[in-house]
Amino acid sequence: MNESGRVEAFSDGVFAIAITLLVLEIKVPEGAADHLWSAIGAMWPSYAAYVVTFLIIGIMWVNHHTIFQYIARVDRTLLFLNLMLLMGVAALPWPASVVAAYLREGNAAHVALAVYSLFLVFHALVFGAMWWHLTRTGHLFDDRVDVEAARATRGRFALGSIVYPITVGLSFVSAPLTLAVHGLIAVYYAFNQVPVPTKAEAAPSASSGS
């Protein structure tokens, strides 16, 4: 396994663990033996937070992998930015729990969603910084990547840095709507991801291990 493969495997582990730890946020209703159906129904904010955050981490993983499959070398800056990225991903079960706890709590719901959205702003910023670093010289990419074209996608990659701050504002309009929008953005990205531009003639090379 080459150097970037090792970093990617470690990152994949963190993504897989964070996404699976989300379930710990959903509590077992206590003392609800005589009204378990309604007690379980009343917990819908937990399910909503679970489903949306699961999708978000899942798509983050796909995006992370899409980029890393074209990376042949890692430098210290990439290693550090990737660690920042993972720090944000691994933290997501916490804002998800806050949303689950406060989504039905009037004003607190706005705060909960704003906090949740700020975590996604952080993720978008670090992801953008990583892409910026990768495309600056292009020397970490394997030779399939069209560095010039990759650099031109910076704007589209920075889109998340614009969309997510808007959801911070939207949190104060409607908390459930903001959560729904986050779910929709995740589904949108699941089917419309920005591809890494490759050279026209590029075929997967044996050494790149895609």
Place this chain on the structure above:
Amino acid sequence: MNESGRVEAFSDGVFAIAITLLVLEIKVPEGAADHLWSAIGAMWPSYAAYVVTFLIIGIMWVNHHTIFQYIARVDRTLLFLNLMLLMGVAALPWPASVVAAYLREGNAAHVALAVYSLFLVFHALVFGAMWWHLTRTGHLFDDRVDVEAARATRGRFALGSIVYPITVGLSFVSAPLTLAVHGLIAVYYAFNQVPVPTKAEAAPSASSGS
């Protein structure tokens, strides 16, 4: 590692974490210093929920792997269906906890098992949808698979979608019996899995990495 290998490794991680997180559902009896044996004995619903759910996730992993070893390419729909599947698997510690908490609680036990069974209905539906998508054109399979024969197994693959709704009904007859039936279904599948049909002449090819 090829693209489907990466998706499978991520999925394997989620299966392994979900199956291991199950133990957090078994609580340590509190304040039972003078009757620890009986306190531990009284927790049998936790052990039953643990064992049955462990077997179920274990078999789900085997089935998932059996299919993925024949997949050479992934498209966006497969990626999304797989994420849905993992969402259901990763969530299972929660219904297991609900069963553990309410299995001896009269009416609530019926509700708990119905909820538990509904999670397995969801899994069977998504698994069926994934198989449907894979066999529709067959272009994601590697060349060992007999696509025509694979399409013909859709009915048997859909069996779970029939069996599990029945267990939802059975939950209201007897909760412990329903849990036992889930355990038996898991053991049955452990030894009687539907194989992916391969071409008569097919030998494992070097590229398929089985």
Place this chain on the structure above:
Amino acid sequence: MNESGRVEAFSDGVFAIAITLLVLEIKVPEGAADHLWSAIGAMWPSYAAYVVTFLIIGIMWVNHHTIFQYIARVDRTLLFLNLMLLMGVAALPWPASVVAAYLREGNAAHVALAVYSLFLVFHALVFGAMWWHLTRTGHLFDDRVDVEAARATRGRFALGSIVYPITVGLSFVSAPLTLAVHGLIAVYYAFNQVPVPTKAEAAPSASSGS
């Protein structure tokens, strides 16, 4: 990755997660702002349970890996026995928590250690059954293994099935002593593991992936 490699990777994941989840058993002392040193010191049963169980799972992993590196094929029985084995390993954080909670609680400490020891009896039995199954025909081993000699080691492999029941009895003599003995057995196995007998002329073959 061949079939047994995939099963081993999944098993490795469960071992790694179970061993890391152990830390959740160590609680943060509450309301101890004015006597944090002594509060932390009073928690020594948690540290003892952590260290001993960490060593035990670590050695179990080494033993599991030692065998699996010689396995070239998996059948349904091996898959099922391995799932049983993992079920016992993944459950260990629970008896460790029980020991941590009750090690200083008089009679309850005896019960806690007996329960802990019974989990290791279970592990030894399943491990013995797995070795029995593997050596019965030997057709799952790769061709480096001397099946005849491997079969002759069954007695030594069954040793655990004798030692661990003794620790169940020892639990009722002294709980801390029993925990210490479990730690010592783990350290002993760390340096004196039964090797899988290989053919005299056997050299690691390219296909066996050791």
Place this chain on the structure above:
Amino acid sequence: MNESGRVEAFSDGVFAIAITLLVLEIKVPEGAADHLWSAIGAMWPSYAAYVVTFLIIGIMWVNHHTIFQYIARVDRTLLFLNLMLLMGVAALPWPASVVAAYLREGNAAHVALAVYSLFLVFHALVFGAMWWHLTRTGHLFDDRVDVEAARATRGRFALGSIVYPITVGLSFVSAPLTLAVHGLIAVYYAFNQVPVPTKAEAAPSASSGS
């Protein structure tokens, strides 16, 4: 995968799980519906403990990997020392939780940071012992390593064993400062790691899998 690759994959799993479990240390504020912003703000010790410990485990992983990529063989002593190392890494979520709980609690904050620092002393000692064992004969390294030069780095590797005891003392001067220093040390190591000395003529060999 060769023997050291298997040990490294297991270790990577423990690092990835420990770093991701850290988030469980950050609690959801309870009953704070009417002052969620301030309740979330008041939890800054949790965030500080999370960020610093995340960086520390991340850098520990990088350092561990840097060494293991040059290891071709494992012996029992290395296996045991590595298990000790992982035991310390996997335990880190606990001192992080203690720091989060007591960082604003006067005297208790000093104790919490001292305990936290002692865990890092332990890590530095085991890491030093592992490096000592590896460089003593050098027979576990692959042939790229300049064993003579590696042995000469023992002093610099032992640096941590000097720096971390100082932070234990610093804990009693200022707890927040000590936590900040730990964060700075981690960032420093992220960009200034001691490299494993390789032979001048050494090129990555096919068998070493770096």
